[in-house]
Amino acid sequence: MQKILVANRGEIALRIMKSAREMGIRTVAIYSEVDRNAPHVKYADEAVLLGPPAAAESYLLGDKIIEVCKQYKVDGIHPGYGFLSESAAFAKKVEEAGLVFIGPTAESIRIMGDKLSAKEAVRQYDIPLVPGTEGAIQDVEEAKAISEEIGFPILIKASAGGGGKGMRIVEQVEDFEEQMQLAVSEATSAFGDGSVFIEKYVASPRHIEIQVLCDKHGNRVHLFERECSVQRRHQKVVEEAPSAILTPEIREQMGQTALDVAKSCGYIGAGTVEFILDEKKNFFFLEMNTRLQVEHPVTEMISGVDLVKEQIKVARGEKLSFAQDDLKIHGHSIEVRVYAENAMENFVPDIGHLKVYQRPHGTGIRVDDGFEQDMDIPIYYDPMISKLITHGKDREEARLRMIRACEDYRIVGVRTTLDFGKFVMEHPAFISGNFDTHFVKKHFEPQMLEASDEQEQEVGALVLAQLLKKHGAGSKALNTALPRGSGWKVNRTK
Numbered sequence: 061m062q063k064i065l066v067a068n069r070g071e072i073a074l075r076i077m078k079s080a081r082e083m084g085i086r087t088v089a090i091y092s093e094v095d096r097n098a099p100h101v102k103y104a105d106e107a108v109l110l111g112p113p114a115a116a117e118s119y120l121l122g123d124k125i126i127e128v129c130k131q132y133k134v135d136g137i138h139p140g141y142g143f144l145s146e147s148a149a150f151a152k153k154v155e156e157a158g159l160v161f162i163g164p165t166a167e168s169i170r171i172m173g174d175k176l177s178a179k180e181a182v183r184q185y186d187i188p189l190v191p192g193t194e195g196a197i198q199d200v201e202e203a204k205a206i207s208e209e210i211g212f213p214i215l216i217k218a219s220a221g222g223g224g225k226g227m228r229i230v231e232q233v234e235d236f237e238e239q240m241q242l243a244v245s246e247a248t249s250a251f252g253d254g255s256v257f258i259e260k261y262v263a264s265p266r267h268i269e270i271q272v273l274c275d276k277h278g279n280r281v282h283l284f285e286r287e288c289s290v291q292r293r294h295q296k297v298v299e300e301a302p303s304a305i306l307t308p309e310i311r312e313q314m315g316q317t318a319l320d321v322a323k324s325c326g327y328i329g330a331g332t333v334e335f336i337l338d339e340k341k342n343f344f345f346l347e348m349n350t351r352l353q354v355e356h357p358v359t360e361m362i363s364g365v366d367l368v369k370e371q372i373k374v375a376r377g378e379k380l381s382f383a384q385d386d387l388k389i390h391g392h393s394i395e396v397r398v399y400a401e402n403a404m405e406n407f408v409p410d411i412g413h414l415k416v417y418q419r420p421h422g423t424g425i426r427v428d429d430g431f432e433q434d435m436d437i438p439i440y441y442d443p444m445i446s447k448l449i450t451h452g453k454d455r456e457e458a459r460l461r462m463i464r465a466c467e468d469y470r471i472v473g474v475r476t477t478l479d480f481g482k483f484v485m486e487h488p489a490f491i492s493g494n495f496d497t498h499f500v501k502k503h504f505e506p507q508m509l510e511a512s513d514e515q516e517q518e519v520g521a522l523v524l525a526q527l528l529k530k531h532g533a534g535s536k537a538l539n540t541a542l543p544r545g546s547g548w549k550v551n552r553t554k
Protein backbone atom coordinates (compact mmCIF):
# COMPACT_ATOMS: atom_id res chain seq x y z
CA MET A 61 0.00 0.00 0.00
CA GLN A 62 1.67 3.17 -1.21
CA LYS A 63 -1.05 5.73 -0.83
CA ILE A 64 -4.22 5.96 1.25
CA LEU A 65 -7.13 8.35 1.23
CA VAL A 66 -8.55 9.28 4.61
CA ALA A 67 -12.31 9.67 4.19
CA ASN A 68 -12.74 11.83 7.24
CA ARG A 69 -11.85 15.17 8.82
CA GLY A 70 -10.62 16.67 12.09
CA GLU A 71 -8.62 14.91 14.75
CA ILE A 72 -9.16 11.39 13.47
CA ALA A 73 -8.06 12.23 9.92
CA LEU A 74 -4.86 13.75 11.29
CA ARG A 75 -4.28 10.87 13.68
CA ILE A 76 -4.57 8.32 10.84
CA MET A 77 -2.28 10.31 8.56
CA LYS A 78 0.43 10.43 11.22
CA SER A 79 0.58 6.63 11.47
CA ALA A 80 0.52 6.32 7.68
CA ARG A 81 3.40 8.75 7.39
CA GLU A 82 5.44 6.75 9.90
CA MET A 83 4.86 3.71 7.69
CA GLY A 84 6.08 5.56 4.59
CA ILE A 85 2.58 5.66 3.09
CA ARG A 86 1.46 8.80 1.25
CA THR A 87 -1.89 10.32 2.21
CA VAL A 88 -4.74 12.07 0.42
CA ALA A 89 -7.13 14.28 2.38
CA ILE A 90 -10.66 15.16 1.35
CA TYR A 91 -12.34 18.29 2.60
CA SER A 92 -15.45 20.43 2.43
CA GLU A 93 -15.44 24.16 1.67
CA VAL A 94 -15.52 25.03 5.36
CA ASP A 95 -12.47 22.83 6.08
CA ARG A 96 -10.25 24.41 3.41
CA ASN A 97 -7.63 25.47 5.94
CA ALA A 98 -8.06 22.61 8.38
CA PRO A 99 -4.93 20.92 9.77
CA HIS A 100 -5.80 17.56 8.18
CA VAL A 101 -5.79 19.23 4.76
CA LYS A 102 -2.41 20.85 5.37
CA TYR A 103 -0.89 17.66 6.78
CA ALA A 104 -1.81 15.36 3.89
CA ASP A 105 0.47 14.94 0.89
CA GLU A 106 -2.43 15.78 -1.41
CA ALA A 107 -5.90 17.17 -0.74
CA VAL A 108 -9.11 17.26 -2.73
CA LEU A 109 -12.10 19.55 -2.28
CA LEU A 110 -15.33 17.55 -2.27
CA GLY A 111 -18.05 20.16 -2.00
CA PRO A 112 -20.16 22.34 0.32
CA PRO A 113 -19.94 22.00 4.11
CA ALA A 114 -22.97 19.76 4.70
CA ALA A 115 -21.74 16.19 5.18
CA ALA A 116 -24.28 14.91 2.63
CA GLU A 117 -22.63 17.13 0.02
CA SER A 118 -19.04 16.33 0.97
CA TYR A 119 -17.80 13.70 3.45
CA LEU A 120 -20.68 11.32 2.70
CA LEU A 121 -20.24 11.34 -1.09
CA GLY A 122 -19.02 7.75 -1.35
CA ASP A 123 -19.04 7.54 -5.15
CA LYS A 124 -17.15 10.78 -5.54
CA ILE A 125 -14.58 9.66 -2.97
CA ILE A 126 -14.01 6.45 -4.93
CA GLU A 127 -13.57 8.52 -8.11
CA VAL A 128 -10.96 10.65 -6.34
CA CYS A 129 -9.13 7.47 -5.34
CA LYS A 130 -8.92 6.35 -8.95
CA GLN A 131 -7.80 9.75 -10.12
CA TYR A 132 -5.11 10.03 -7.46
CA LYS A 133 -4.00 6.39 -7.77
CA VAL A 134 -4.89 5.59 -4.18
CA ASP A 135 -4.61 1.96 -2.97
CA GLY A 136 -6.72 2.05 0.17
CA ILE A 137 -9.35 4.07 2.03
CA HIS A 138 -9.35 4.60 5.78
CA PRO A 139 -12.84 5.71 6.86
CA GLY A 140 -12.02 6.76 10.46
CA TYR A 141 -15.17 6.83 12.62
CA GLY A 142 -18.55 8.37 11.81
CA PHE A 143 -19.35 9.42 8.22
CA LEU A 144 -18.96 6.38 5.92
CA SER A 145 -17.11 4.16 8.40
CA GLU A 146 -20.09 1.92 9.14
CA SER A 147 -21.69 1.92 5.72
CA ALA A 148 -21.70 -1.62 4.39
CA ALA A 149 -22.75 -0.27 0.98
CA PHE A 150 -19.70 1.99 0.83
CA ALA A 151 -17.31 -0.78 1.95
CA LYS A 152 -18.74 -2.99 -0.79
CA LYS A 153 -18.31 -0.32 -3.47
CA VAL A 154 -14.73 0.25 -2.36
CA GLU A 155 -13.98 -3.45 -2.68
CA GLU A 156 -15.72 -3.59 -6.07
CA ALA A 157 -13.64 -0.67 -7.30
CA GLY A 158 -10.54 -2.75 -6.61
CA LEU A 159 -9.51 -0.62 -3.64
CA VAL A 160 -8.71 -1.78 -0.13
CA PHE A 161 -11.19 -0.76 2.57
CA ILE A 162 -9.15 -0.42 5.76
CA GLY A 163 -11.70 -2.11 7.97
CA PRO A 164 -13.85 -5.23 8.08
CA THR A 165 -15.77 -6.72 5.17
CA ALA A 166 -19.06 -5.19 4.07
CA GLU A 167 -20.80 -8.33 5.36
CA SER A 168 -19.39 -7.94 8.92
CA ILE A 169 -20.46 -4.29 8.92
CA ARG A 170 -23.94 -5.26 7.78
CA ILE A 171 -24.39 -7.93 10.44
CA MET A 172 -23.12 -5.81 13.31
CA GLY A 173 -24.72 -2.58 12.05
CA ASP A 174 -28.10 -3.83 13.12
CA LYS A 175 -28.51 -4.65 16.81
CA LEU A 176 -30.97 -7.48 16.15
CA SER A 177 -28.95 -9.18 13.42
CA ALA A 178 -25.89 -8.85 15.70
CA LYS A 179 -27.73 -10.67 18.49
CA GLU A 180 -28.82 -13.30 15.99
CA ALA A 181 -25.24 -13.81 14.78
CA VAL A 182 -23.79 -14.32 18.25
CA ARG A 183 -26.57 -16.68 19.43
CA GLN A 184 -24.66 -19.83 18.47
CA TYR A 185 -21.67 -18.75 20.62
CA ASP A 186 -23.36 -18.71 23.99
CA ILE A 187 -22.77 -15.00 24.48
CA PRO A 188 -24.61 -13.47 27.47
CA LEU A 189 -27.36 -11.12 26.23
CA VAL A 190 -29.56 -8.74 28.19
CA PRO A 191 -32.96 -10.46 28.61
CA GLY A 192 -35.37 -9.19 25.96
CA THR A 193 -37.16 -9.91 22.70
CA GLU A 194 -35.29 -11.89 20.08
CA GLY A 195 -36.69 -9.95 17.16
CA ALA A 196 -38.41 -6.66 16.37
CA ILE A 197 -41.68 -6.01 18.19
CA GLN A 198 -44.67 -6.42 15.91
CA ASP A 199 -47.56 -6.60 18.31
CA VAL A 200 -47.98 -4.09 21.13
CA GLU A 201 -49.99 -6.41 23.39
CA GLU A 202 -47.49 -9.22 22.98
CA ALA A 203 -44.64 -6.78 23.67
CA LYS A 204 -46.37 -5.59 26.84
CA ALA A 205 -46.72 -9.15 28.04
CA ILE A 206 -43.04 -9.83 27.37
CA SER A 207 -42.09 -6.64 29.22
CA GLU A 208 -44.08 -7.71 32.25
CA GLU A 209 -42.37 -11.06 32.18
CA ILE A 210 -38.93 -9.40 32.03
CA GLY A 211 -39.95 -6.87 34.67
CA PHE A 212 -40.14 -3.08 34.40
CA PRO A 213 -38.29 -0.83 33.84
CA ILE A 214 -37.49 -1.94 30.33
CA LEU A 215 -35.74 -0.26 27.45
CA ILE A 216 -37.15 0.06 23.94
CA LYS A 217 -34.29 0.23 21.48
CA ALA A 218 -34.00 0.92 17.77
CA SER A 219 -32.45 -2.00 15.94
CA ALA A 220 -30.65 0.35 13.56
CA GLY A 221 -29.84 2.65 16.50
CA GLY A 222 -26.65 4.51 17.20
CA GLY A 223 -25.58 7.56 19.14
CA GLY A 224 -28.16 6.84 21.83
CA LYS A 225 -31.04 7.69 19.44
CA GLY A 226 -34.31 5.79 19.42
CA MET A 227 -33.84 4.54 22.98
CA ARG A 228 -36.70 4.85 25.49
CA ILE A 229 -36.91 3.77 29.11
CA VAL A 230 -40.37 2.54 30.09
CA GLU A 231 -41.02 2.51 33.83
CA GLN A 232 -44.50 0.94 33.85
CA VAL A 233 -46.83 -0.94 31.58
CA GLU A 234 -49.25 2.02 31.26
CA ASP A 235 -46.57 4.04 29.46
CA PHE A 236 -45.56 1.27 27.09
CA GLU A 237 -47.64 2.07 24.03
CA GLU A 238 -46.83 5.78 24.01
CA GLN A 239 -43.11 5.22 24.48
CA MET A 240 -43.06 2.59 21.79
CA GLN A 241 -44.68 4.96 19.30
CA LEU A 242 -42.12 7.62 20.16
CA ALA A 243 -39.24 5.15 19.76
CA VAL A 244 -40.55 3.94 16.40
CA SER A 245 -41.01 7.44 15.00
CA GLU A 246 -37.59 8.55 16.30
CA ALA A 247 -35.95 5.47 14.74
CA THR A 248 -37.78 5.97 11.45
CA SER A 249 -36.73 9.58 11.12
CA ALA A 250 -33.15 9.02 12.29
CA PHE A 251 -32.35 5.72 10.55
CA GLY A 252 -35.13 5.13 8.02
CA ASP A 253 -35.90 1.89 9.85
CA GLY A 254 -38.55 1.80 12.57
CA SER A 255 -37.72 -1.68 13.93
CA VAL A 256 -37.53 -1.64 17.71
CA PHE A 257 -37.01 -4.34 20.33
CA ILE A 258 -37.14 -4.71 24.09
CA GLU A 259 -34.31 -5.15 26.56
CA LYS A 260 -34.36 -5.32 30.31
CA TYR A 261 -33.20 -2.01 31.68
CA VAL A 262 -30.10 -2.74 33.72
CA ALA A 263 -30.50 -0.44 36.70
CA SER A 264 -26.95 0.44 37.57
CA PRO A 265 -24.91 -0.42 34.50
CA ARG A 266 -21.32 0.21 33.66
CA HIS A 267 -20.35 0.46 30.01
CA ILE A 268 -17.26 -1.64 29.41
CA GLU A 269 -15.95 -2.48 25.96
CA ILE A 270 -13.22 -4.73 24.63
CA GLN A 271 -10.86 -3.79 21.81
CA VAL A 272 -10.24 -6.65 19.39
CA LEU A 273 -7.85 -7.04 16.51
CA CYS A 274 -8.17 -9.81 13.91
CA ASP A 275 -6.10 -10.59 10.84
CA LYS A 276 -7.13 -12.34 7.62
CA HIS A 277 -5.43 -15.56 8.73
CA GLY A 278 -7.71 -16.41 11.62
CA ASN A 279 -5.57 -14.84 14.38
CA ARG A 280 -7.50 -12.82 16.95
CA VAL A 281 -6.39 -10.95 20.04
CA HIS A 282 -8.07 -8.60 22.45
CA LEU A 283 -6.38 -5.52 23.84
CA PHE A 284 -8.23 -5.43 27.15
CA GLU A 285 -11.08 -3.14 28.13
CA ARG A 286 -12.08 0.49 28.16
CA GLU A 287 -14.46 1.78 30.79
CA CYS A 288 -16.83 4.34 29.26
CA SER A 289 -19.46 4.79 31.97
CA VAL A 290 -19.23 8.56 32.31
CA GLN A 291 -21.80 9.56 29.70
CA ARG A 292 -24.20 12.36 28.92
CA ARG A 293 -27.23 11.65 26.65
CA HIS A 294 -26.11 7.98 26.52
CA GLN A 295 -22.89 9.24 24.92
CA LYS A 296 -19.38 8.85 26.31
CA VAL A 297 -17.43 11.83 27.57
CA VAL A 298 -14.71 10.34 29.83
CA GLU A 299 -13.06 6.96 29.22
CA GLU A 300 -10.29 5.00 30.84
CA ALA A 301 -8.28 1.81 30.51
CA PRO A 302 -8.16 -0.45 32.33
CA SER A 303 -11.47 -0.30 34.22
CA ALA A 304 -11.08 0.42 37.93
CA ILE A 305 -13.21 -2.58 38.86
CA LEU A 306 -12.51 -5.53 36.56
CA THR A 307 -10.75 -8.52 38.07
CA PRO A 308 -8.26 -10.41 35.88
CA GLU A 309 -10.79 -13.27 35.70
CA ILE A 310 -13.67 -11.12 34.41
CA ARG A 311 -11.28 -9.37 32.02
CA GLU A 312 -10.26 -12.73 30.63
CA GLN A 313 -13.89 -13.86 30.30
CA MET A 314 -14.97 -10.64 28.62
CA GLY A 315 -11.93 -10.77 26.32
CA GLN A 316 -12.74 -14.33 25.22
CA THR A 317 -16.42 -13.45 24.75
CA ALA A 318 -15.45 -10.45 22.61
CA LEU A 319 -13.29 -12.71 20.44
CA ASP A 320 -16.26 -15.04 19.96
CA VAL A 321 -18.39 -12.08 18.88
CA ALA A 322 -15.68 -11.17 16.36
CA LYS A 323 -15.58 -14.75 15.16
CA SER A 324 -19.37 -14.86 14.75
CA CYS A 325 -19.25 -12.27 11.95
CA GLY A 326 -15.88 -13.21 10.44
CA TYR A 327 -14.39 -9.98 11.70
CA ILE A 328 -11.19 -8.53 10.24
CA GLY A 329 -9.27 -5.53 11.57
CA ALA A 330 -9.79 -3.43 14.69
CA GLY A 331 -13.22 -3.56 16.30
CA THR A 332 -14.91 -2.96 19.62
CA VAL A 333 -17.30 -5.22 21.44
CA GLU A 334 -19.49 -3.31 23.87
CA PHE A 335 -20.92 -4.78 27.06
CA ILE A 336 -22.87 -3.57 30.02
CA LEU A 337 -21.90 -4.83 33.42
CA ASP A 338 -24.50 -5.01 36.19
CA GLU A 339 -23.96 -4.46 39.93
CA LYS A 340 -23.03 -8.09 40.42
CA LYS A 341 -20.44 -7.83 37.67
CA ASN A 342 -22.44 -9.94 35.23
CA PHE A 343 -21.71 -8.75 31.73
CA PHE A 344 -24.02 -8.68 28.69
CA PHE A 345 -23.21 -8.08 25.03
CA LEU A 346 -24.65 -4.79 23.72
CA GLU A 347 -23.26 -4.34 20.22
CA MET A 348 -20.09 -4.38 18.14
CA ASN A 349 -18.66 -1.25 16.57
CA THR A 350 -16.97 -2.20 13.32
CA ARG A 351 -14.45 0.63 13.17
CA LEU A 352 -11.84 2.52 15.14
CA GLN A 353 -13.46 4.10 18.22
CA VAL A 354 -13.08 7.70 19.33
CA GLU A 355 -11.62 6.45 22.61
CA HIS A 356 -9.03 4.08 21.07
CA PRO A 357 -6.05 6.12 22.37
CA VAL A 358 -6.44 4.90 25.97
CA THR A 359 -5.92 1.35 24.69
CA GLU A 360 -2.87 2.46 22.71
CA MET A 361 -1.42 4.09 25.83
CA ILE A 362 -1.70 1.00 28.01
CA SER A 363 -0.84 -1.59 25.36
CA GLY A 364 1.85 0.23 23.39
CA VAL A 365 0.09 -0.85 20.17
CA ASP A 366 -0.60 1.69 17.42
CA LEU A 367 -4.08 0.56 16.36
CA VAL A 368 -4.08 2.47 13.07
CA LYS A 369 -0.82 0.85 11.99
CA GLU A 370 -2.26 -2.53 12.87
CA GLN A 371 -5.40 -1.77 10.85
CA ILE A 372 -3.26 -0.94 7.83
CA LYS A 373 -1.07 -4.03 8.26
CA VAL A 374 -4.13 -6.28 8.52
CA ALA A 375 -5.64 -4.64 5.43
CA ARG A 376 -2.38 -5.39 3.58
CA GLY A 377 -2.87 -9.04 4.45
CA GLU A 378 -0.12 -9.30 7.07
CA LYS A 379 -0.37 -11.64 10.03
CA LEU A 380 -0.63 -10.09 13.49
CA SER A 381 2.92 -9.71 14.80
CA PHE A 382 1.95 -10.55 18.39
CA ALA A 383 -0.12 -13.13 20.22
CA GLN A 384 -2.43 -12.69 23.19
CA ASP A 385 0.32 -13.61 25.66
CA ASP A 386 2.57 -10.86 24.31
CA LEU A 387 0.07 -8.22 25.35
CA LYS A 388 0.29 -6.68 28.83
CA ILE A 389 -1.37 -3.72 30.53
CA HIS A 390 1.15 -0.96 31.22
CA GLY A 391 -0.09 1.59 33.73
CA HIS A 392 -3.36 3.45 33.32
CA SER A 393 -4.80 5.89 30.80
CA ILE A 394 -7.71 8.35 30.91
CA GLU A 395 -9.35 10.32 28.09
CA VAL A 396 -11.51 13.43 28.43
CA ARG A 397 -13.36 14.38 25.28
CA VAL A 398 -13.07 18.12 24.87
CA TYR A 399 -16.34 19.16 23.26
CA ALA A 400 -17.37 22.69 22.35
CA GLU A 401 -20.35 22.30 24.62
CA ASN A 402 -21.82 24.14 27.54
CA ALA A 403 -22.01 21.71 30.46
CA MET A 404 -24.01 24.33 32.39
CA GLU A 405 -26.78 24.22 29.75
CA ASN A 406 -27.25 20.49 29.49
CA PHE A 407 -24.20 20.11 27.23
CA VAL A 408 -25.62 22.02 24.25
CA PRO A 409 -23.06 22.69 21.51
CA ASP A 410 -21.29 26.03 21.88
CA ILE A 411 -19.51 26.42 18.60
CA GLY A 412 -17.65 29.56 17.64
CA HIS A 413 -14.19 31.02 17.15
CA LEU A 414 -11.12 29.68 18.97
CA LYS A 415 -9.64 32.99 20.12
CA VAL A 416 -6.99 31.29 22.19
CA TYR A 417 -6.00 27.66 21.82
CA GLN A 418 -3.00 26.33 23.71
CA ARG A 419 -2.45 22.64 24.37
CA PRO A 420 -1.13 21.23 27.63
CA HIS A 421 2.27 19.55 27.47
CA GLY A 422 4.49 17.25 29.48
CA THR A 423 5.14 13.65 30.40
CA GLY A 424 2.20 11.32 29.89
CA ILE A 425 0.00 13.79 28.01
CA ARG A 426 -1.37 13.24 24.51
CA VAL A 427 -3.69 15.60 22.69
CA ASP A 428 -5.42 14.33 19.54
CA ASP A 429 -6.97 17.35 17.89
CA GLY A 430 -7.78 18.89 14.54
CA PHE A 431 -7.87 22.59 15.35
CA GLU A 432 -5.49 25.51 15.67
CA GLN A 433 -5.85 28.90 17.32
CA ASP A 434 -8.02 31.37 15.33
CA MET A 435 -10.02 28.64 13.66
CA ASP A 436 -13.81 28.42 13.77
CA ILE A 437 -15.54 25.31 14.98
CA PRO A 438 -18.02 24.64 12.18
CA ILE A 439 -21.66 23.99 12.99
CA TYR A 440 -21.92 21.25 10.41
CA TYR A 441 -20.13 18.48 12.28
CA ASP A 442 -19.62 16.90 15.67
CA PRO A 443 -18.55 19.64 18.12
CA MET A 444 -15.54 17.72 19.47
CA ILE A 445 -12.45 19.94 19.62
CA SER A 446 -10.00 17.33 20.82
CA LYS A 447 -9.31 14.33 22.98
CA LEU A 448 -7.14 14.92 26.00
CA ILE A 449 -5.40 11.73 27.05
CA THR A 450 -3.13 11.07 30.00
CA HIS A 451 -1.07 8.06 30.95
CA GLY A 452 0.44 7.25 34.32
CA LYS A 453 2.05 4.37 36.15
CA ASP A 454 -1.28 3.83 37.90
CA ARG A 455 -4.84 5.26 37.93
CA GLU A 456 -4.01 7.91 40.49
CA GLU A 457 -1.10 9.27 38.49
CA ALA A 458 -3.18 9.34 35.30
CA ARG A 459 -6.02 11.09 37.20
CA LEU A 460 -3.82 13.76 38.78
CA ARG A 461 -2.11 14.30 35.44
CA MET A 462 -5.54 14.80 33.84
CA ILE A 463 -6.45 17.47 36.39
CA ARG A 464 -3.20 19.27 35.65
CA ALA A 465 -3.73 18.90 31.90
CA CYS A 466 -7.30 20.26 32.10
CA GLU A 467 -5.96 23.27 33.99
CA ASP A 468 -3.10 23.87 31.57
CA TYR A 469 -5.27 23.54 28.45
CA ARG A 470 -6.21 27.06 27.40
CA ILE A 471 -9.26 27.49 25.23
CA VAL A 472 -10.95 30.88 24.93
CA GLY A 473 -13.87 31.68 22.65
CA VAL A 474 -16.16 28.72 23.27
CA ARG A 475 -17.37 26.85 26.33
CA THR A 476 -15.81 23.40 26.56
CA THR A 477 -16.19 20.20 28.58
CA LEU A 478 -12.73 20.73 30.13
CA ASP A 479 -14.20 22.04 33.39
CA PHE A 480 -16.56 19.12 33.46
CA GLY A 481 -13.65 16.72 32.86
CA LYS A 482 -11.81 18.20 35.82
CA PHE A 483 -14.98 17.97 37.92
CA VAL A 484 -15.20 14.25 37.12
CA MET A 485 -11.53 13.68 37.99
CA GLU A 486 -12.02 15.34 41.37
CA HIS A 487 -15.29 13.66 42.25
CA PRO A 488 -15.15 11.08 45.09
CA ALA A 489 -17.25 8.60 43.07
CA PHE A 490 -14.78 8.68 40.18
CA ILE A 491 -11.81 8.54 42.54
CA SER A 492 -13.24 5.48 44.30
CA GLY A 493 -14.10 3.78 41.01
CA ASN A 494 -17.62 3.28 42.30
CA PHE A 495 -19.77 4.84 39.55
CA ASP A 496 -22.08 3.83 36.72
CA THR A 497 -23.62 5.32 33.56
CA HIS A 498 -25.79 7.58 35.76
CA PHE A 499 -22.73 9.49 36.98
CA VAL A 500 -23.88 12.78 35.43
CA LYS A 501 -27.48 12.45 36.63
CA LYS A 502 -26.44 11.41 40.14
CA HIS A 503 -23.47 13.62 40.80
CA PHE A 504 -23.47 16.62 38.50
CA GLU A 505 -25.28 19.92 38.97
CA PRO A 506 -24.40 22.80 36.64
CA GLN A 507 -24.02 25.13 39.65
CA MET A 508 -20.98 23.09 40.66
CA LEU A 509 -19.08 24.45 37.66
CA GLU A 510 -20.58 27.88 38.18
CA ALA A 511 -19.18 27.97 41.71
CA SER A 512 -15.67 27.19 40.55
CA ASP A 513 -16.09 29.67 37.68
CA GLU A 514 -17.05 32.41 40.11
CA GLN A 515 -14.11 31.71 42.37
CA GLU A 516 -11.77 31.79 39.43
CA GLN A 517 -13.29 34.98 38.10
CA GLU A 518 -12.85 36.65 41.43
CA VAL A 519 -9.20 35.72 41.68
CA GLY A 520 -8.85 36.45 37.97
CA ALA A 521 -10.16 39.97 38.46
CA LEU A 522 -7.58 40.58 41.19
CA VAL A 523 -4.74 39.36 39.03
CA LEU A 524 -6.01 41.45 36.12
CA ALA A 525 -6.11 44.56 38.28
CA GLN A 526 -2.48 43.97 39.25
CA LEU A 527 -1.43 43.41 35.65
CA LEU A 528 -3.22 46.54 34.48
CA LYS A 529 -1.40 48.52 37.14
CA LYS A 530 1.92 47.14 35.98
CA HIS A 531 1.43 47.36 32.19
CA GLY A 532 -1.14 50.10 31.85
CA ALA A 533 -4.76 49.80 30.78
CA GLY A 534 -5.51 49.07 27.13
CA SER A 535 -2.56 46.75 26.72
CA LYS A 536 -3.32 44.69 23.60
CA ALA A 537 -1.85 41.55 25.08
CA LEU A 538 -4.09 41.82 28.09
CA ASN A 539 -7.17 42.38 26.01
CA THR A 540 -6.57 39.29 23.93
CA ALA A 541 -5.96 37.40 27.14
CA LEU A 542 -9.40 38.41 28.36
CA PRO A 543 -11.80 35.55 27.83
CA ARG A 544 -15.40 35.75 26.78
CA GLY A 545 -17.92 35.51 29.60
CA SER A 546 -16.70 33.44 32.47
CA GLY A 547 -13.92 31.68 30.57
CA TRP A 548 -11.28 33.46 32.67
CA LYS A 549 -9.00 31.10 34.50
CA VAL A 550 -6.55 32.47 36.98
CA ASN A 551 -4.18 29.54 36.53
CA ARG A 552 -3.91 30.52 32.89
CA THR A 553 -2.32 33.82 33.72
CA LYS A 554 0.53 32.44 35.80
Ligand code: ADP
Pocket residue numbers: 190215221222223224225259260261262263265267291294334336346347497
Ligand atom coordinates in the same frame (compact mmCIF):
# COMPACT_ATOMS: atom_id res chain seq x y z
P1 ADP B 1 -26.10 3.23 20.76
O1 ADP B 1 -25.72 2.31 19.63
O2 ADP B 1 -27.26 4.12 20.43
O3 ADP B 1 -24.92 3.96 21.34
P2 ADP B 1 -25.96 1.17 22.84
O4 ADP B 1 -26.71 -0.09 22.77
O5 ADP B 1 -24.50 1.10 22.53
O6 ADP B 1 -26.68 2.26 21.91
O7 ADP B 1 -26.16 1.82 24.28
C1 ADP B 1 -25.69 3.10 24.60
C2 ADP B 1 -25.74 3.32 26.11
O8 ADP B 1 -27.09 3.18 26.60
C3 ADP B 1 -24.93 2.31 26.91
O9 ADP B 1 -23.59 2.71 27.04
C4 ADP B 1 -25.66 2.34 28.25
O10 ADP B 1 -25.28 3.50 28.97
C5 ADP B 1 -27.10 2.52 27.85
N1 ADP B 1 -27.80 1.20 27.73
C6 ADP B 1 -27.91 0.44 26.62
N2 ADP B 1 -28.60 -0.69 26.86
C7 ADP B 1 -28.95 -0.66 28.16
C8 ADP B 1 -29.70 -1.53 29.02
N3 ADP B 1 -30.25 -2.67 28.58
N4 ADP B 1 -29.86 -1.16 30.31
C9 ADP B 1 -29.34 -0.01 30.77
N5 ADP B 1 -28.65 0.85 30.03
C10 ADP B 1 -28.45 0.55 28.72
